[in-house]
Amino acid sequence: MTDAAEPTRTNFIRQIVEADLAAGTHDRVVTRFPPEPNGYLHIGHAKSIALNFGLAESLGGQCNLRFDDTNPHKENVEFVEAIKTDVRWLGFEWGGQARFASDYFERLYGFAVELIEQGLAYVCELDAEQMREYRGTLTEPGRPSPWRDRPVAENLELFARMRAGEFPDGSRTLRARIDMAAPNINLRDPVLYRIKHGVIHHQTGDAWCLYPTYDFTHPLSDAIEGVTHSLCTLEFEDHRPLYDWCVEHVSVPSRPRQIEFSRLNLEYTVTSKRKLTELVAEGHVDGWDDPRMPTIAGLRRRGYTPTALREFCERIGVTKSENRVEMAMLESAIRDDLDAHAPRRMAVLRPLKVVLTNYPEDEVLNISAANHPKDESMGSREIPFGRELYIDRADFAEVPPKGFKRLVPGGEVRLRNAYVIRCDEVVKDAAGEVVELRASIDPATLGCKPEGRKVKGVIHWVAAAHAVAAEVRLYDRLFRVAMPGAEGQDYRNDINPDSLEVLVDCMLEPSLGGAQPGERFQFEREGYFVVDPDSTAQRPVFNRTVGLRDSWGKGNG
RNA sequence: UGGGGCGUGGCCAAGCGGUUAAGGCACCGGGUUUUGAUCCCGGCAUCCCCAGGUUCGAAUCCUGGCGCCCCAGCCA
Numbered sequence: 001m002t003d004a005a006e007p008t009r010t011n012f013i014r015q016i017v018e019a020d021l022a023a024g025t026h027d028r029v030v031t032r033f034p035p036e037p038n039g040y041l042h043i044g045h046a047k048s049i050a051l052n053f054g055l056a057e058s059l060g061g062q063c064n065l066r067f068d069d070t071n072p073h074k075e076n077v078e079f080v081e082a083i084k085t086d087v088r089w090l091g092f093e094w095g096g097q098a099r100f101a102s103d104y105f106e107r108l109y110g111f112a113v114e115l116i117e118q119g120l121a122y123v124c125e126l127d128a129e130q131m132r133e134y135r136g137t138l139t140e141p142g143r144p145s146p147w148r149d150r151p152v153a154e155n156l157e158l159f160a161r162m163r164a165g166e167f168p169d170g171s172r173t174l175r176a177r178i179d180m181a182a183p184n185i186n187l188r189d190p191v192l193y194r195i196k197h198g199v200i201h202h203q204t205g206d207a208w209c210l211y212p213t214y215d216f217t218h219p220l221s222d223a224i225e226g227v228t229h230s231l232c233t234l235e236f237e238d239h240r241p242l243y244d245w246c247v248e249h250v251s252v253p254s255r256p257r258q259i260e261f262s263r264l265n266l267e268y269t270v271t272s273k274r275k276l277t278e279l280v281a282e283g284h285v286d287g288w289d290d291p292r293m294p295t296i297a298g299l300r301r302r303g304y305t306p307t308a309l310r311e312f313c314e315r316i317g318v319t320k321s322e323n324r325v326e327m328a329m330l331e332s333a334i335r336d337d338l339d340a341h342a343p344r345r346m347a348v349l350r351p352l353k354v355v356l357t358n359y360p361e362d363e364v365l366n367i368s369a370a371n372h373p374k375d376e377s378m379g380s381r382e383i384p385f386g387r388e389l390y391i392d393r394a395d396f397a398e399v400p401p402k403g404f405k406r407l408v409p410g411g412e413v414r415l416r417n418a419y420v421i422r423c424d425e426v427v428k429d430a431a432g433e434v435v436e437l438r439a440s441i442d443p444a445t446l447g448c449k450p451e452g453r454k455v456k457g458v459i460h461w462v463a464a465a466h467a468v469a470a471e472v473r474l475y476d477r478l479f480r481v482a483m484p485g486a487e488g489q490d491y492r493n494d495i496n497p498d499s500l501e502v503l504v505d506c507m508l509e510p511s512l513g514g515a516q517p518g519e520r521f522q523f524e525r526e527g528y529f530v531v532d533p534d535s536t537a538q539r540p541v542f543n544r545t546v547g548l549r550d551s552w553g554k555g556n557g
Numbered sequence: 558u559g560g561g562g563c564g565u566g567g568c569c570a571a572g573c574g575g576u577u578a579a580g581g582c583a584c585c586g587g588g589u590u591u592u593g594a595u596c597c598c599g600g601c602a603u604c605c606c607c608a609g610g611u612u613c614g615a616a617u618c619c620u621g622g623c624g625c626c627c628c629a630g631c632c633a
Contacts, residue, residue: 009580010571036633071632128631137629139559173631183560185629194631214633238561238628262563262626273633315581317570319563322626326568329582339595346592373595405593414591449591458591524592552593 011318013259014055017229021059026228029061033087033094034101034218036068037079037202039273040288040295041086043309043330044264050313051261052231053092064225065094069102070217072201080202082288086296091306101217102203104224108212109163111220111250112174112192116155120249121192122148123158124175131173134180135188141181142188148177162195165209169195176216178245186242192216219243223252230256233263234320264316265324268477269294270484270491284495285478291532291543292478292499302475303520303530303545305341308334327477331546338520338528338545343371343378346416346460347523347542348507349472351390353464356421358440359387364465367446369417381511385418388464390507395459396437398426403552405457407437412450413457416524420445420455460524467507470540473532474501508540515540522548 020026031052035041041049056063065087069075084098101108115121124147126134136142150158162172174193182188190213197209219242222230230243237260247255263271270276271294279285279293289297299309312333316325365385372378395406395413407413412422425438442450476499485491512521517533527547535541 015573034633038633068633074632124631131631132629135629137559141559142629170631175631185560188629191631196631211631213631218633234562235627236633240561260562267568315569317581319570321563321570323569326582329569332582335594344592373590373592403593416591418591420591445591447591455591457593460592522592522594525594526592527594548592548594550593 009314009317011051011261012320013051013229013231013261013318016259017055017059020228028228029056029059030064030095030226030228031056031061031231032064032066032222032225032227034066034068034221035083036071036075037077037083038071038074039079039277040082040297042271042273042276042296043266043269043294043299044271045086046090046296046309047264047313047316047318048231048233049087049090049092050310051318053087053090053094054310054313055229055231057092061228062095063092064096064099064227066099066101066221066225067203068214068218068221069100069201069203070211070214072196072199072211075202077202082297086300089300089306090296090309099221099225100203101212101221102201104217104221105204105208105212107224108217108220109210111252112159112212112216113156114250115176115192116159116174117152118249119152120177121174122150122155122177123162124148124173124189125171126173127170131191135185136180138185144180145175145189148180148189159193162193163208163210165197167195169197171195176242176245178242184238184241186215186239187245190215190242215239215242216246219246219256219258220250220252222256223247223254226254227256228254230258232258232260234260235263236260260320261318262320262323265322266294266330267324267327267482268479268484269327270479275485275491278492279478282492284492291473291475294478301530301532301543303338303528303543304334305337305520308337311337324483334528334546335549338522340375342520342522342528344369344373344524345512345521346383346462346509347470347472347512347526347529348390348392348460348462348467349503349523349526350393351462351505351507352393352396352434352437354389354391354421354437354439354461356387356389356441357424357438361387363387364463367417383417383509383511384463384466386463386465389415389461390464390467391415391437391459391461393434396423396434398434406459407439407457412442412453412455413459414445414455416458416460418446418461419443420450458525460526462507462509464507466510468510468513468540470506470508470512470542472503472506472529472542472544474503474544475499476501506542512540520545 033052053063124145173191175189178187180188243258289301291302366382370380400408419441421439423439427436429435478499479494480496481494484494515531517531520530528545529542532541532543
């Protein structure tokens with residue numbers, strides 16, 4: 001993980017902020033993370049959270065959590081609470097209470113009145129289609145709305161009546177009066193307020209039938225909160241002139257500065273709220289926290305740690321370039337954290353019974369095994385050893401591929417933490433399938449190297465009499481192509497049908513019996529696993545977070 | 558074809574007129590190892606989208622191309 005001696009990795013935004021601080025433009029940095037509560041947070045939000053909160057934290061400033069709740073149709077409190085949970089889980093604290101853009105609706109309304117009074121906003125009666133026609137195209141200028149030059153007094157009266165609920169949805173809007181011929185379409189008299197009757201807003205209830213748009217709400221909310229640097233993604237770059245326009249023409253207490261960075265694109269996943277919502281709604285996954293989802297909740301259930309996610313965000317950096325980050329980046333971050341912190345355990349995923357013919361029937365040997373190979377402070381636990389064991393089917397081969405160093409007929413292998421054994425006999429059923437192995441131990445090899453030969457293979461095992469049966473869920477990428485939905489196809493066609501494999505008869509070493517949901521372990525030679533909340537006292541359920549790096553399994557078995 | 562951005566190795570990304578063009582991920586060797594893990598050592602861009610130009614000197618400045626992304630919601 002990040003070495004304390006190593007300087008904080010920087011990026012162009014941090015450089016701008018530090019320069020502003022150094023120049024005295026601001027004496028304290030204030031940022032904000034502004035999610036719309038219309039879905040769960042995903043890995044892309046984690047990048048923004050890490051940037052906004054991380055920047056404020058490291059520079060002694062403040063980062064506000066502000067819900068951008070201007071479109072009550074799609075928002076709800078479940079999402080508000082889930083978002084708070086996720087931000088906290090990532091390890092960040094926001095300044096004061098969580099805020100809502102809706103906290104400012106009254107002030108925002110007042111600012112709109114200010115614009116009207118200056119002749120900078122007007123009530124327009126064009127409907128949506130007409131407005132589109134009047135807006136022009138990318139290459140042709142728009143035409144002024146017939147309502148553009150209404151007298152101030154009339155606009156004031158109409159706007160008040162809009163608020164009073166006198167007009168139906170869609171019949172009027174309040175528009176900024178900027179420039180219908182602007183090459184930047186966002187400046188062609190954008191809508192500031194629209195009418196929405198009959199929606200119960202999760203914060204303001206039925207107090208309003210008038211809702212401000214993002215373009216109006218965002219800059220003014222930033223200014224109200226004294227945000228110094230308002231960080232957003234590249235698609236808002238075109239909106240910056242409008243952002244600045246709003247702040248300049250209204251009696252707001254500060255002048256925030258918007259800076260844009262590129263959003264994260266992670267291979268083999270989708271990170272668009274629309275698509276994630278569909279995956280959940282259409283049942284392609286089990287919910288927002290399905291371990292295959294790139295949501296924070298999904299990654300948490302998958303076994304990712306806040307540390308790994310934050311480290312990942314540090315590693316990918318913050319720039320304005322289009323990017324497509326490889327999964328390997330994310331996986332490397334979680335492996336680094338878990339390698340250092342996850343206690344080791346033995347778990348047999350696909351059991352094959354082994355009977356040790358020269359080991360006493362009811363003798364149980366308790367072997368002490370270190371919980372971590374290079375961190376003694378993690379202690380040790382006892383593992384029972386007996387005559388009957390389970391090993392993984394993949395660790396035995398009747399006809400081994402070249403280079404195989406596990407168990408083969410007549411061959412020897414080291415049982416991790418225990419003896420070296422030799423496979424003496426292969427027992428098959430009527431169908432010819434291997435059902436059991438009969439083997440013998442070399443009693444002189446417990447904690448010692450065998451004499452006169454070297455045994456290169458080491459495999460894990462579990463004593464049959466003491467094994468804890470469990471379910472293990474192996475997850476793979478949700479999509480089978482790096483860019484789902486590329487080339488205009490439906491991203492749903494790229495869903496990987498084998499993204500989940502459930503193993504129902506796994507055998508775990510007994511110390512895993514009482515593991516609690518959320519606990520993480522390394523199953524030696526397999527990977528990192530976390531206890532799923534679906535676990536019961538009788539039957540634990542583990543999710544594979546990520547496998548171990550495997551330089552053998554790549555081209556072989 | 559209007560406007561706004563971006564273009565450094567397979568991926569991410571430093572670089573801010575003088576560096577042998579950081580670092581991470583991935584990959585390829587080699588060593589240690591009772592996890593084919595970890596760890597350690599080594600390799601991996603004579604070149605920075607292309608072409609001109611300025612300069613003693615350019616990935617960094619200028620000009621012209623080319624490529625890619627975003628914008629015509631009363632979404633954010």
